[in-house]
Amino acid sequence: MLFSLVFGAEAVIPTEMVYPTARTSIRDPETNDEHLVQDLDTVEELRDQARLRIAAYQQKMVGAYNKNIRIRRFEVGDLVLLKAFQNTTNPADWKLAPKWEGPYLIEVEAGKGAYHLMNMEGDMLPRLGMQSI
Structure with a gap:
C-alpha cells in the first residue's frame, strides 16, 4: 500500500518474476502502460483514504492517552x-x-x-x- 502511494504501482518481489504467480502471469505487457495511467488517476483517492486512516488512528490514540487524565481545579486558600x-x-x-x-x-x-x-x-x-x- 505504501509503495503504491509513493510510486503509483504495486511492488513485485524478485521471486515473483522467476516463479510466476497469478498476479505476474495475468499481466499483459502491452496494456501495462494503460493500467499505470489509470492507476495514476486513483492515487489521490488512495492518499485521501490513507490520510483518513491516519487521522482516525491519531484520534484513537489521543482518546486512549486522555482517558486517565483528571483535571483538578484549585481555589484561593487551598x-x-x-x-x-x-x-x-x-x-x-x-x-x-x-x-x-x-x-x-x-x-x-x-x-x-x-x-x-x-x-x-x-x-x-x-x-x-x-x-x-
Whole structure:
C-alpha cells in the first residue's frame, strides 16, 4: 500500500518474476502502460483514504492517552504540594530525596492552571511567584 502511494504501482518481489504467480502471469505487457495511467488517476483517492486512516488512528490514540487524565481545579486558600525536581533537591540524598515540597498556600489564581503561591510563613515563592500545578 505504501509503495503504491509513493510510486503509483504495486511492488513485485524478485521471486515473483522467476516463479510466476497469478498476479505476474495475468499481466499483459502491452496494456501495462494503460493500467499505470489509470492507476495514476486513483492515487489521490488512495492518499485521501490513507490520510483518513491516519487521522482516525491519531484520534484513537489521543482518546486512549486522555482517558486517565483528571483535571483538578484549585481555589484561593487551598494548600498544595509541589513536585520536587532534581535541581531543587540535595544531590547527596539521592533516592531518599523528598518527592514533594510544601505545603504552599494558593494566594491568587494567575491564569489557566497557574497560581501565585506563598509558603506557610507568608513569603512568596522565590520562583517568580508563579507556579503551574
